Amino acid sequence: xxxxxxxxxxxxxxxxxxxxxxxxxxxxxxxxxxxxxxxxxxxxxxxxxxxxxxxxxxxxxxxxxxxxxxxxxxxxxxxxxxxxxxxxxxxxxxxxxxxxxxxxxxxxxxxxxxxxxxxxxxxxxxxxxxxxxxxxxxxxxxxxxxxxxxxxxxxxxxxxxxxxxxxxxxxxxxxxxxxxxxxxxxxxx
Amino acid sequence: xxxxxxxxxxxxxxxxxxxxxxxxxxxxxxxxxxxxxxxxxxxxxxxxxxxxxxxxxxxxxxxxxxxxx
Numbered sequence: 138x139x140x141x142x143x144x145x146x147x148x149x150x151x152x153x154x155x156x157x158x159x160x161x162x163x164x165x166x167x168x169x170x171x172x173x174x175x176x177x178x179x180x181x182x183x184x185x186x187x188x189x190x191x192x193x194x195x196x197x198x199x200x201x202x203x204x205x206x207x208x209x210x211x212x213x214x215x216x217x218x219x220x221x222x223x224x225x226x227x228x229x230x231x232x233x234x235x236x237x238x239x240x241x242x243x244x245x246x247x248x249x250x251x252x253x254x255x256x257x258x259x260x261x262x263x264x265x266x267x268x269x270x271x272x273x274x275x276x277x278x279x280x281x282x283x284x285x286x287x288x289x290x291x292x293x294x295x296x297x298x299x300x301x302x303x304x305x306x307x308x309x310x311x312x313x314x315x316x317x318x319x320x321x322x323x324x325x326x
Numbered sequence: 327x328x329x330x331x332x333x334x335x336x337x338x339x340x341x342x343x344x345x346x347x348x349x350x351x352x353x354x355x356x357x358x359x360x361x362x363x364x365x366x367x368x369x370x371x372x373x374x375x376x377x378x379x380x381x382x383x384x385x386x387x388x389x390x391x392x393x394x395x
Contacts, residue, residue, distance in 0.1 A: 141359070141360060141361055141365065142361065145359070196358075196359065196361060199358055199361045199368060199383055200361040200362075202383075203361060203362045203363065203366070203368055203383070203385060204362075204363050207362065207363045207366075207385070211345075211346045212346050214346065214347075214384075214388065215344050215346065215347030215348070215349060215382070215384065215388070216347070218382045218383060218384055219380065219382045221383075222381060222382045222383055223380075228381075
């Protein structure tokens with residue numbers, strides 16, 4: 138059984154992203170083609186995808202920390218909650234790999250999503266590209282995107298980023314289940 | 327008022343006390359969902375604390391609704 142955060146990703150966030158993706162497909166099929174509207178629509182898809190992945194990461198962080206904190210004596214719980222949520226990157230920052238690592242490393246291990254599977258490095262790269270395009274869309278950036286980031290958005294590119302986000306969500310869920318099991322001696326979910 | 331047996335989640339703006347803590351007054355800022363152990367409801371609460379406000383996330387069973395909240 139997965140975490141509540143992953144179940145919410147699979148049963149709610151995925152359906153919402155399906156609807157956005159279907160809208161992109163409909164805009165892409167317009168006759169005559171409207172490339173400007175398609176580009177705007179894909180930028181919207183990028184923003185939705187980044188927001189939902191951030192929401193998942195924040196939900197999983199909350200779930201893991203609350204499970205960990207509930208095992209403490211009651212007199213320590215509020216103090217631990219204050220520490221766990223102080224300066225949380227995922228609260229306001231984007232779900233970049235760096236922000237995810239900084240927050241989840243608070244559990245006392247070094248998060249390595251790249252080592253989670255053969256596709257891990259590519260998934261982390263995709264997350265970085267999603268972040269670059271998320272920033273460009275949100276801030277109306279015009280500067281060239283370096284570092285191998287696609288210069289033009291296309292439906293297959295954004296769909297690929299979405300697949301990577303889904304895989305990273307499953308990897309993060311699995312890693313946290315293993316780590317909490319190790320720390321607490323019982324599976325968290 | 328304790329939060330035992332609540333059917334609906336507490337509303338945003340409800341004034342609460344965090345039990346077994348040094349925080350006397352806090353406000354519900356957001357219902358985060360059933361993210362606690364065994365599906366316990368979790369809230370983001372706002373604590374007015376100088377020099378700036380602090381948010382923390384707590385379980386429903388840690389809260390007591392204050393009169394007039």
